[in-house]
Amino acid sequence: MELLLQTIINGILAAGIYALVASGLALAVGVVGIVNFAHGEFTMIGAFIAYLLFVSTGLDPFLSLGLAALVLFMVGAITYLGLIRPVLAAPELNQMLLTFGLSVALQNIALLVFGADTRVVSTSYQGATLALGGLSFGVPPLLAFALSVVILGALYGFLDRTRLGLAVRAVAQNRLAPGLLGIETQRVYLLAFGLSAALAGVAGVMLSVMLYASPTVGFAYTLKAFAIIVMAGLGNLRGVVPAAITLAMAEALVSTYVPGGGGWVEAVFFLVIFVTLTWRSWRAA
Amino acid sequence: MRLSVSNLTTGYGKAQVLFGLTLEVATGELVALLGANGAGKTTALRTISGLLRPWGGQVWLDETSLQGLSAAQRARRGLGHVPEGRQLFPLMSVEENLRLGAAFLAWPYRQEGLERIYTLFPRLAERRKQVAGTLSGGEQQMLAIGRALMGRPRILMVDEPSLGLSPKLAEEVLSTLAQVKAEGVGVLLVEQNVALSLEVADRGYVVEHGKVVLSGSARELLSNPGVQKAYLAL
Numbered sequence: 014m015e016l017l018l019q020t021i022i023n024g025i026l027a028a029g030i031y032a033l034v035a036s037g038l039a040l041a042v043g044v045v046g047i048v049n050f051a052h053g054e055f056t057m058i059g060a061f062i063a064y065l066l067f068v069s070t071g072l073d074p075f076l077s078l079g080l081a082a083l084v085l086f087m088v089g090a091i092t093y094l095g096l097i098r099p100v101l102a103a104p105e106l107n108q109m110l111l112t113f114g115l116s117v118a119l120q121n122i123a124l125l126v127f128g129a130d131t132r133v134v135s136t137s138y139q140g141a142t143l144a145l146g147g148l149s150f151g152v153p154p155l156l157a158f159a160l161s162v163v164i165l166g167a168l169y170g171f172l173d174r175t176r177l178g179l180a181v182r183a184v185a186q187n188r189l190a191p192g193l194l195g196i197e198t199q200r201v202y203l204l205a206f207g208l209s210a211a212l213a214g215v216a217g218v219m220l221s222v223m224l225y226a227s228p229t230v231g232f233a234y235t236l237k238a239f240a241i242i243v244m245a246g247l248g249n250l251r252g253v254v255p256a257a258i259t260l261a262m263a264e265a266l267v268s269t270y271v272p273g274g275g276g277w278v279e280a281v282f283f284l285v286i287f288v289t290l291t292w293r294s295w296r297a298a
Numbered sequence: 299m300r301l302s303v304s305n306l307t308t309g310y311g312k313a314q315v316l317f318g319l320t321l322e323v324a325t326g327e328l329v330a331l332l333g334a335n336g337a338g339k340t341t342a343l344r345t346i347s348g349l350l351r352p353w354g355g356q357v358w359l360d361e362t363s364l365q366g367l368s369a370a371q372r373a374r375r376g377l378g379h380v381p382e383g384r385q386l387f388p389l390m391s392v393e394e395n396l397r398l399g400a401a402f403l404a405w406p407y408r409q410e411g412l413e414r415i416y417t418l419f420p421r422l423a424e425r426r427k428q429v430a431g432t433l434s435g436g437e438q439q440m441l442a443i444g445r446a447l448m449g450r451p452r453i454l455m456v457d458e459p460s461l462g463l464s465p466k467l468a469e470e471v472l473s474t475l476a477q478v479k480a481e482g483v484g485v486l487l488v489e490q491n492v493a494l495s496l497e498v499a500d501r502g503y504v505v506e507h508g509k510v511v512l513s514g515s516a517r518e519l520l521s522n523p524g525v526q527k528a529y530l531a532l
Contacts, residue, residue, distance in 0.1 A: 176401050183387050183398050190385040192369035193347060193378075195402040195449055199368075 015147045016269065024265030025258065026154040029161030030216045030223075032257035034234045035241035036168060037212030039253050042242060044185045044205040047097055048105070050112040052238060053231030054119035055085055055210040059217025060226035061127065067134045067221075074134050074222050075156055081218045082211040089210025093203050101202075116235070123228035131225035139222065157219040164215060165254065168208075172250065181205055182250070233279065240282035244289045260285055299360055299376060299452040300324045301346070301484065306355035307508075308345045315341045317508040318355065325452050325484040328476060330495040330516070332529060333505035339488045340382050342505070343455045347379035348372045359453070374402055378451025378483075382458055384442040388431030392422055395430050395441055399448030407450065415444040418474065436467040443474065453484040460491050472498045492529040496520050504529075 034056055041049040062081045063074040096115065100108050133139075141152040172178035183191050184201045191198050213231075220230060241260055245252030264281045268274040306319040315338045323329045331339050344350040346357050348369035357364045364372055373379070387395050396415055400408040416423035419440045425433065430441060439459050446454060456475060460468035468491060476498045479485050489495035496502060496516045504512040504525060512522065519525050 176397075179394060179398060180401055182390070186387040186389055187385050189349070189381060190387065190445075191398070192349070193373055193381060193385075194399050194445065195370050195373035196398070197368065197370045 019148050020265045020269040021262065022148060022150070023154075023269075024262035026150070026158045027265065028254075028258040028261035029158040029165075030219055031234075031237060031241060031261050032165055032254050033161050033212050033216040033219075035238040035245075035253045035257050036165065036250065037209040037216075038235075038238040039242045039245065039250050040181075040205045040209040040212070042247055043250060044181055045093070045097065045202045045209070046101070046188070047206075048109050048112065049209070050109065050235060051092075051116035051119060052209070052213055053233070053235030054116050054123075055089065055213035055231070056217035056220065056234050057119070057123060057226070057228065057231035058088060059085055059214030060221040060230055061123065061132075061217075062214070063218040063221040064132050064134055064226040067136075073136060074218050075160065078160065078215055078218050081214050085214025085217075086207040086211040088214075089207040090203055092210065093206035097206060098199070098202070116232070120228045120232070127226075127228060129228065131227040131230075132221075133225045134221045136222060151223075153219075153222045157223060160219070161216075164212070168212070169250075177204070185250070237282045240285045240289075243286050299484065300358075301377065301453045301486070302356075302358040303342075303346060304356050304358075306342065306345055306357065307353045308341065308350055309353065314353075315508050316345065316352075316355075319505070319509055321486075321503050321510060321513075323453055323484045323486045326479065326482050327500045328479040328485040328487060328498055330492075330499035330502035331486060331488045331505060332492050332495070332502055332519075332525075334528075335490075337505045338508040339505055340457055341508075343379060343381075343457050343486070343488060347377060347381075347455065349379075349381075370402075373449055373451070376450070376452035378446040378449055378454040380442045380446045380454070380456045380459065382461075384438050386430040386438060386441060386445070388429070390430055391427050392430060392433070392441055393426045395445050396422070396448050399445035400450075403448075403450065408448075411448040411450070415447060418447070418477065419444050435462050436464075436471065439463065439467075439471055440474070443471070443478075447478065447483075451483060453486065454478065455486040455488070457488045458490060459487070460489060460494065468494060492525070 038049065038052045041047055041052060059081045062084060063077050066072045066077045067074060096111060100111055138152045143150045143152065172182055180191065180196050180201055184198055188198065224230065237260060241253060241256045244256040244259065260282060263285065264278045267281050268278045271277050301323045304320050307316050309315045319342050333339050341350065345352050348367060359375055359377060387398065396412060397408065400411045421437055422440055422444055433441060443456065459471045463471065472494055475485050475487060487495055487499065496519055499516045501515050502519045503510045
């Protein structure tokens with residue numbers, strides 16, 4: 014019983030970062046309409062920003078979150094203006110090749126600059142745990158989870174309660190009408206893509222403590238984020254959080270209860286995509 | 299305010315659709331744009347509102363040329379467009395759809411607009427929390443018109459508002475447009491239903507192959523033998 018409870022808690026704690034990365038991807042796919050395979054590379058950049066700040070100034074990663082978010086927003090905005098906007102009207106295959114190429118390019122640039130080593134930000138509380146009953150909570154995952162909840166709350170508050178957020182959701186539902194209503198869709202796209210990158214980057218900062226920074230750290234998150242937004246229904250921003258919890262929980266259960274589970278964890282996202290799409294097509298048929 | 303369109307030409311790819319369209323609409327009048335399918339009526343509205351780039355010609359609001367302005371900039375200058383197919387935000391509530399129509403206005407106008415639209419369309423007030431995608435066709439059309447009116451346009455272009463509606467509902471929607479006109483807005487109405495639109499219109503233009511071939515008061519057009527033969531099946 015305690016093992017099950019611990020597993021469920023691990024799953025929930027892991028879901029925070031998943032939800033951050035996936036909400037970002039949902040903005041790129043749902044609002045801007047671009048399948049961004051380089052999304053995880055924004056996470057990677059976030060992780061390296063946290064690492065560099067920690068090494069050079071000793072700044073705690075959880076304190077560099079804001080700065081990393083700002084930098085990644087700019088990176089996202091520049092990526093949008095320079096690469097994404099020119100291909101918005103292009104065939105989808107061209108768009109995907111572009112973002113896939115961007116992913117490969119960013120990974121290799123990171124490889125050239127930092128090498129292939131994994132780099133961990135070693136904070137004083139890295140291994141610290143809180144014990145409650147028979148359960149234990151790692152301090153970094155707990156912090157990361159709490160911050161994810163705050164950030165996601167702010168994101169959804171923005172989308173639900175503000176005029177600009179309303180415009181962002183509107184563009185996701187109809188691309189023609191907002192322009193006729195005096196809303197500059199190009200600016201909404203820019204904002205959404207910047208936010209998308211910032212969310213990925215913030216998750217990267219958390220990963221630098223909980224996992225590590227490395228040139229390829231983001232790739233798995235791209236795939237998992239795709240699994241989550243497919244499960245939520247493409248373009249459905251609201252469904253991202255429950256879908257993220259489902260994926261994280263499934264991974265936690267597999268890693269605890271399946272013999273040799275650690276190795277299978279990385280296949281769970283694929284199974285999720287497979288089952289979701291198959292189930293949908295059965296239901297639609 | 300006056301919308302003036304002169305010698306507008308445009309097309310899709312290499313296929314030219316408009317061949318020098320010229321027309322005018324002033325505030326306080328309801329002008330019908332008539333013509334067969336494929337004559338270029340919808341293309342004309344799309345070009346005027348900035349969704350489609352013109353190849354040549356000019357669009358003016360009073361003395362201001364709209365050349366090079368985005369659709370959003372044109373909307374902010376007082377040019378409203380209820381596009382073909384309504385183009386609502388299907389997963390949003392009636393009220394959210396309406397609010398988006400006034401997103402660029404200052405707060406008092408946004409609030410006042412809601413009350414104005416709910417008075418004009420009491421049906422929308424009853425369904426303010428309902429999701430737009432679940433409205434009936436007539437209600438969706440009212441919402442599309444109401445949403446455009448939220449931006450306080452001086453000139454409103456409406457594309458096929460009666461499409462898919464019962465004759466009774468079509469009449470209801472068109473009489474609302476007459477009411478909008480009475481409030482001082484200039485309305486440019488594209489309609490398949492020529493008889494019905496000339497009933498509410500002050501003037502009309504007949505478009506064939508991308509240019510105006512006939513214009514006059516609604517009464518003149520109704521009694522024109524060519525119009526009767528081609529559009530009224532008399």
